[in-house]
Amino acid sequence: MRRWFVLIVIVAIVAAPVLLPEFYVTLFGYVGLATLVALGLVLLTGVSGQTSFGQATFVGIAAYSTTLLTRFEGAPPVVGLAVGLILTGTIAWLLGLITARLSGHFLALVSVAWGISFFSLFGTLPALHGFNGIGDIPPLRIGSLSAANPRVNLGVIWVTAAIVMAISANLLDSRVGRAIRTLNGARLMGESVGIDTVRLSRSVFVIAALYAGIAGFLFAHFQRFINPTPFNLGASIDYLFMVIIGGSESLWGAPLGATLVVVLRDQFNDWIPRLTGRAGDFEALVFSLVVILLLQRVPSGLLPLLTRFAPPRRPSAALPRHPPASPLRHPPASPLRHPPATPRRHPPAAFPRHPPACPGDLSRQGAGVDPPDEPGDDVGAVRGDGGGAMPVDGGRGIPTLAKWGKELLSLEGVSRNFAGLAAARDVNFNVHACEIVALIGPNGAGKTTLFNLISGVLPPGSGTIRLFGQPGGNLAPRQVAALGVARTFQHVKLLPARGVLENIALGTHLSGRAGLWRAMLRLDRAEEATLLATAREQAIRLGLGHVLDMPAGDLPLGQQRVVEIARALCLRPRLLLLDEPAAGLRLPEKQHLAALLRQLRAEGMGVLLVEHDMDFVMQLADRVIVMDFGQKIAEGPPDQVRSDPAVREAYLGGVT
């Protein structure tokens, strides 16, 4: 079905320039140009959740650049294109620099302001000839074929649009594409897996501007006359309407919306004056009313309506089918054994099959749990910027985890106030490798605040946080992640509409290096396969093998927590922070989780967990830290803490 649809579109693109009457050739030329701009807005608005009311400005900057260079300086159009794109890209980058850290509607409103500013500049700068415009722009030439012919132009425009659409689709289906999706309402989660969300949102903004720039270049040489009018605020808003009407969540929304808006406007301009007998008065009014109705009735656009009845999309080639799904939620026999189906990237023989257990603690490995395969296989090799932080074993080049039992995290006198409320007061504790430390305490005791302090979400008010011996207090969350700290959230943070595998694969972000350009040109496939294999491995290890393609938001809450843990494990952390991992899990799931955590401990990981389920905590933790009103009131092995009078008082109230 989809293939046929794509085929029909391609045939239409090829046939249209030849078969259509002249009027429609011009009209669909404009549709193609608008599609280019709208594709950028799908990435910007639909995928990354930002909005720009200034795209027509970028079209204008590129159009004027190429016009001035080719018309007056005699430069070849290629130079005009390059200069136009450099200008639009630079201006977008600067605007992004200013606004990327602010919330979404700021960018939108500022874009209104710069849209008006630039429009006013287009109209007043003497070099641009004001509203009289500039004519006689040289047409494009491809060899001997001059694109002065509108039919050739239409072909050029639509081939360009198809290419841009293809590279956009490549981009979305990649490591960077996954990261871009976290920009829309899940930035904190993105940062926690190592994504530089500020830089990335600026990049998306620049890409959208460049698409508009390409459209501007084609527009100038297609129409061969420009004046400021097509670059005004109204045009920018039309581009946004296209995306909203078409459907901002899919790239196909762009051509659909562009077609609808351009054709509707044309038809309204044609029919309404005939009906009302007055030209120019009612068209914009009626068009805007239609837009409002569509915004209210079909807020996610028309495309979802059209595709609702289409057969579901087959899993893409990049996601080969997982082994036959077990009807049980968890494979019962040996849940932690790596499934043989997953091909290993390195022969296991290269690594010690059984790593040394934690010192003096062989006994606590859970019975029946296989000692793990090499725990940190190729951590340093795959991880990009985190590699340096990883201690390298004796010059053999084989990265290992921190020395068993080494201190991973220490807090010394850490305090943090919120408007007079001491959420953390002079807290001291540490976490070692091969250790599970539980942080417990009544609600409001400051446990989650400590998590946020450790993971870099909040800077500490005072005191020292050391991660792996380095000062960690003032690092950004993504820098903490790069050091080898992974976390989950008390309130689950997933991309609910995306598949489980894709959500887990977010955790592999730091292991990959392919950036925007490699993703767009499909040069990232080998790396992408590795990343997805890692994600699949973790998913199967956590018993999620049968739900890989399901939207993460459709899972029960407990399972969503497990997805978060799988995502965290993809970071191959040395220290794992779990915020209430067992909440919402059923008993067998809790036991499965406990077994997994024991195994991770045996592999040398340090685990710090906040949990309210006391049975879970007491059977699992090596050490328990009890918090109350921001202060540590007790610390020790579970049995000792359980009988501590201060703890009893905090939980049960004073016995008097």
Add this chain to the structure above:
Amino acid sequence: MDLFVFLALLQDGITTGAIYLLLAIGLLIVFSVTRVIFVPQGDLLAFGTLTVASLQSGHLPGTLWLLDGVAAVALVVSLCRGGRAAVMGVLAWGVFPLVLTLAAVLLAPYQVPAISILLALAIVTPMGPLIWRFAFRPVAGASVLALLILAMALHFVLIGAGLVFFGPEEASAPALTEASFDLGTLNVSDQSLAVLLCCAALVSGLRWFFGATIHGKALRATASDRIGARLVGIDAAATGALAFGLASFIAALAGVLIGAVTPLSYDAGFDIGLKGFVAAIMGGLVSYPMAAAGAVLVGVLESLVSFWASAYREVIVFTLLIPVLVWLSLRSGSPEDRA
């Protein structure tokens, strides 16, 4: 430029700055209560000017028929609901428009400025609640961006309506007073003072409203915590209507005031509204006195710039936003999840 010109420009700037301040207040009220960035507020301002101008020339303004038409639809809708809504609906969308239309038909021919101004305020103010009722309330839970896009579409609807009703010509509102007095060498018009006085009166009125009345407190509660306000029984639909009503009243008043200083055409409101927004950003994010300072700064700067380089007026005013945003950017901490 000599001192005299400078002072005259300053006077102009402060007057328009006061108008921007009013709009900034309206924008902040609507945004904090409903999360709608009320772009069409500027268009309602133009409606205010053009409606009073139309009444002053002895015509019944098209906005009156627009109000009657939309109110009739609202009447039918609330009658279908039945119960208390129907009673309120009949009063608000049946009796009120009827009385207003009668009053306009009877009183417009006299062309008394004060009556025309009151009629214009009464015609334009209900448009805010009607806009809320039909455009925003059905999608009140949508994201800020979706609401903003809707507001943009609505702006085009209002511009289109303005063109149909008033045509492309500019028109002026009657001055509250023609008098003026001399302050040293400077001729101060009483209209400028009247604008400032109205502005001060409105600000103190709003202060009282938000501080002392139950409805004002309901608005503040909704602004600080939308869900919490609903949980204690504050009617979200009613607070929204009230916020939009305040904003459209402010816009209509601003239109009546500024229309006497500068003639406006149907599409002139948008830029004015946007400058109100610039003022709101510049000041409102720090404090209300800063919002006032920001509004006056925008007004004065615009007035001075139009003397030196009128062609680049818009560019310079909107470029003002950039240093403010850079500062805000530097101040904001780690990225948090955003709506």
